[in-house]
Amino acid sequence: MLVAIGVALVALVAGMAVDGKSWAIAVTVALGGGVLAFLLYTLFYGMVALFARVAMAREFQSPRPAYYPTPRRVSPKQDSPQDTSNSSSE
Secondary structure, X not given: OHHHHHHHHHHHHHHHHHHOOHHHHHHHHHHHHHHHHHXXXXXXXXXXXXXXXXXXXXXXXXXXXXXXXXOOOOOOOOXXXXXXXXXXXX
16 A cells, blocks of 8 residues: 555656656656666676576585585593593692
């Protein structure tokens, strides 16, 4: 409903601009410029997102090894009676 009201107001101002009202011409040009800028920014963002997706797809398809080595499994340290390096003999 709000979108319909907004479109009706824009059409009303654009109609007044056609009649030659200078303030309506200025508002129509400003709104048109804002819409055009929004569309251009959206287009540029879409192009960058597409290029990034293509670049990432090529990176994941490359036969290079992984960036990080595979982790080794380390067994938990078991206390042994021979290990007396931490104890003090006083």
